[in-house]
Amino acid sequence: MILLFVSLFSFSVNSNAKSITLGWAAWDPANALQELTKEFTSETGIEVNFEFVPWPNFADRMLNELNNKGKTFDLLIGDSQWIGAGAVYGHYVKLNDFFDKEGISMSDFSPATVYAYSTWPKGSENYYALPAMGDALAWAYRKDWFDRPELKSEFKKKHGYDLGVPADWNQLHDMCSFFQGREIDGQKRYGAAINTERGSEGITMGVTAAMYAWGMEYENPNKPYDMEGYFNSPQAVEAVEFYRKLYEDCAPPGHSDAYMVANLDAYKSGQVAFQMNWYAFWPGVSKEDSGGRVSGFFANPKQNVAAATLGGQGISVVKYSDKQDLALEYIKWFARPDVQQKWWDLGGYSCHNDVLNSPSFPTSTVYAQGFLDSMGIVKDFWQEPTFVELMLPMQEAIHDYVVNGKGTAKGALDKIIEEWVEVFEADGKL
Amino acid sequence: MSVKKKFKGLSDKAVGWLFIGPTVLLLLAINIYPLVYAIKMSFTNFYANKIGREPQFVGLKNYIKVLNKEAIWEKMQVTASFMFWTLLLQAIIGLGLALLLNRKFKGNELLTTLIVLPMMLSPAVVGVFWTYLYNPQVGLFNYVVNFFYDLGSFDMIGSSTLAPWAIVIVDTWMWTPFTMLICLAGLRSVPNYLYEAAEVDRASKWQQFIYITLPSVLPFLLLALLFRGIENFKMFDMVVELTSGGPGSATELASINLKREAFEKWKTGYSSAFAVILFVTIFGFGNVYVKVMNKIKER
Numbered sequence: 001m002i003l004l005f006v007s008l009f010s011f012s013v014n015s016n017a018k019s020i021t022l023g024w025a026a027w028d029p030a031n032a033l034q035e036l037t038k039e040f041t042s043e044t045g046i047e048v049n050f051e052f053v054p055w056p057n058f059a060d061r062m063l064n065e066l067n068n069k070g071k072t073f074d075l076l077i078g079d080s081q082w083i084g085a086g087a088v089y090g091h092y093v094k095l096n097d098f099f100d101k102e103g104i105s106m107s108d109f110s111p112a113t114v115y116a117y118s119t120w121p122k123g124s125e126n127y128y129a130l131p132a133m134g135d136a137l138a139w140a141y142r143k144d145w146f147d148r149p150e151l152k153s154e155f156k157k158k159h160g161y162d163l164g165v166p167a168d169w170n171q172l173h174d175m176c177s178f179f180q181g182r183e184i185d186g187q188k189r190y191g192a193a194i195n196t197e198r199g200s201e202g203i204t205m206g207v208t209a210a211m212y213a214w215g216m217e218y219e220n221p222n223k224p225y226d227m228e229g230y231f232n233s234p235q236a237v238e239a240v241e242f243y244r245k246l247y248e249d250c251a252p253p254g255h256s257d258a259y260m261v262a263n264l265d266a267y268k269s270g271q272v273a274f275q276m277n278w279y280a281f282w283p284g285v286s287k288e289d290s291g292g293r294v295s296g297f298f299a300n301p302k303q304n305v306a307a308a309t310l311g312g313q314g315i316s317v318v319k320y321s322d323k324q325d326l327a328l329e330y331i332k333w334f335a336r337p338d339v340q341q342k343w344w345d346l347g348g349y350s351c352h353n354d355v356l357n358s359p360s361f362p363t364s365t366v367y368a369q370g371f372l373d374s375m376g377i378v379k380d381f382w383q384e385p386t387f388v389e390l391m392l393p394m395q396e397a398i399h400d401y402v403v404n405g406k407g408t409a410k411g412a413l414d415k416i417i418e419e420w421v422e423v424f425e426a427d428g429k430l
Numbered sequence: 431m432s433v434k435k436k437f438k439g440l441s442d443k444a445v446g447w448l449f450i451g452p453t454v455l456l457l458l459a460i461n462i463y464p465l466v467y468a469i470k471m472s473f474t475n476f477y478a479n480k481i482g483r484e485p486q487f488v489g490l491k492n493y494i495k496v497l498n499k500e501a502i503w504e505k506m507q508v509t510a511s512f513m514f515w516t517l518l519l520q521a522i523i524g525l526g527l528a529l530l531l532n533r534k535f536k537g538n539e540l541l542t543t544l545i546v547l548p549m550m551l552s553p554a555v556v557g558v559f560w561t562y563l564y565n566p567q568v569g570l571f572n573y574v575v576n577f578f579y580d581l582g583s584f585d586m587i588g589s590s591t592l593a594p595w596a597i598v599i600v601d602t603w604m605w606t607p608f609t610m611l612i613c614l615a616g617l618r619s620v621p622n623y624l625y626e627a628a629e630v631d632r633a634s635k636w637q638q639f640i641y642i643t644l645p646s647v648l649p650f651l652l653l654a655l656l657f658r659g660i661e662n663f664k665m666f667d668m669v670v671e672l673t674s675g676g677p678g679s680a681t682e683l684a685s686i687n688l689k690r691e692a693f694e695k696w697k698t699g700y701s702s703a704f705a706v707i708l709f710v711t712i713f714g715f716g717n718v719y720v721k722v723m724n725k726i727k728e729r
Contacts, residue, residue, distance in 0.1 A: 060694070256589075257587065271567075388694050
């Protein structure tokens with residue numbers, strides 16, 4: 001009996017010692033990663049436990065864990081904006097020595113993703129994450145509706161050009177408003193499911209897709225944190241006004257607090273002709289096309305410039321983990337080109353050049369070319385350690401203007417700058 | 431050894447302390463200590479997420495900042511408006527339902543059970559399912575409103591005019607049963623002989639209500655409103671699930687703003703000052719209210 005107890009105990013100790021926990025958001029790519037990781041476990045014997053947190057609570061849950069120096073996670077796939085806080089507050093292990101020792105070169109990964117997901121200070125050679133999941137905000141549309149001859153001719157008659165992938169935001173508005181309130185197959189349809197969520201980051205991610213395309217810069221490139229005339233430039237104001245127009249003219253009724261899942265639902269239920277969302281969801285959308293629904297995908301349209309909102313994450317080792325060696329072993333395995341190829345095949349978005357530069361990549365899926373195009377033009381929100389403090393005033397002011405219809409776009413942007421100045425002053429940056 | 435022997439030699443006071451000791455300790459650990467700590471923090475520039483940065487004493491700076499911030503007063507106005515309308519509606523409807531259920535009729539018990547169901551639910555769950563009820567396309571609420579009066583498509587939680595009413599309606603739906611139950615207890619404590627005497631004196635039903643029922647039930651109603659007032663001043667979960675404080679900041683109650691400042695922006699010193707101000711406000715109002723309530727009882 002005692003022997004049995006001892007052997008059971010030693011088994012449990014061993015299994016604990018050979019297991020790590022990985023934290024990420026609960027979404028389609030997380031399931032793909034879980035599937036992929038089975039190979040890691042069979043190769044190394046290291047069990048990987050997953051904790052996937054729904055997006056609305058993801059940042060709260062993970063950042064609280066890090067701030068409390070929690071040991072729940074050994075590996076964390078954290079949002080790109082967290083990299084500053086992860087590095088400055090010492091939450092993430094610096095990976096340079098490990099990369100050198102294992103021969104992992106950052107030049108093997110897409111430069112935009114290395115810049116966005118791995119480095120702090122930005123563009124330096126200090127790496128705190130391995131690019132894990134490339135992503136950007138893009139658009140899906142109902143190709144089956146677009147291909148209907150009667151709709152095509154009606155649209156051309158009205159606007160003088162073909163119904164298809166919009167060349168710019170004006171065309172996007174034309175097309176979205178064309179479908180708004182239109183009856184198709186006996187059902188009332190609407191234009192576009194766009195980001196309007198108030199609580200976390202939704203509306204900011206949406207409106208910046210327009211602002212970047214209009215050419216908005218956060219700050220004076222020659223004088224960091226000088227935002228006046230940049231973030232609230234006439235182009236930026238026009239973009240925010242346009243986003244409100246898009247919301248008012250083209251969103252389905254009740255789409256006033258919507259982000260990823262709500263956009264997906266509106267699209268999948270056949271309510272809308274377009275949805276704004278992350279590339280991460282396109283494998284699912286594409287696979288689930290049924291009942292005559294055929295989806296097309298395109299990168300964020302340009303306006304004054306070609307630009308897209310960056311999503312995606314890098315994988316980091318948590319400083320407070322007692323199993324850093326096992327976590328690093330996972331990163332070493334994950335960085336392998338063959339694993340990266342499988343990652344893409346399963347529905348993850350690899351950032352590895354071997355995958356992205358493969359001749360077959362652009363045609364491997366209907367959204368692959370769009371992904372490549374987008375990753376070349378991505379821009380991200382502030383990645384400062386104080387990014388949450390910077391995000392919240394933007395969420396409030398933009399939601400107040402776009403959804404609530406309060407004030408002016410210029411007023412909203414001025415108010416955001418005012419709050420941001422306060423944050424940067426408190427952080428000693430100004 | 432018997433309990434009697436065990437406690438032999440201990441005074442009544444000591445036994446009393448023995449019983450309440452664990453509770454007092456718990457109270458000190460989970461209520462008093464955090465309160466004192468928050469007060470201490472409110473005088474510093476502490477950020478809980480900035481590891482390694484020592485908090486510095488900043489005097490009353492945080493309090494001045496909170497009180498001078500226009501946005502804070504907007505949130506306080508939203509909170510005051512939410513409290514006013516929910517308490518008013520819950521008082522009127524709760525008392526009305528209590529008067530109805532105080533009568534004997536077939537199905538009374540079943541109806542009482544059905545009416546109290548909403549208050550048994552989790553506020554977060556209530557928030558989530560009311561977002562579906564308020565859906566402009568498929569929501570039952572919108573359907574019912576349009577059935578009686580055709581308003582066309584309207585968005586209860588996307589409109590800054592309607593969203594404050596959306597949260598008032600949900601809170602009233604959920605918590606009116608509570609007011610009703612307390613009022614019902616009050617109504618059932620009114621002795622029948624008062625009504626019999628009033629009948630003898632040929633008092634009308636209205637006079638009986640004004641001179642007997644209302645004064646008897648008023649202390650109970652005020653007590654229910656005190657509880658609801660304190661709860662609604664701290665309202666968080668239901669509103670977050672329903673509107674996230676939006677659109678814009680149309681339904682951002684003080685407690686939601688406090689959570690954002692404290693646990694999203696991590697402005698620990700500033701948010702501690704805000705929390706202390708909220709605490710003093712509710713504590714002050716509560717005390718005045720209890721004194722008024724006691725005076726009404728004494729009449």
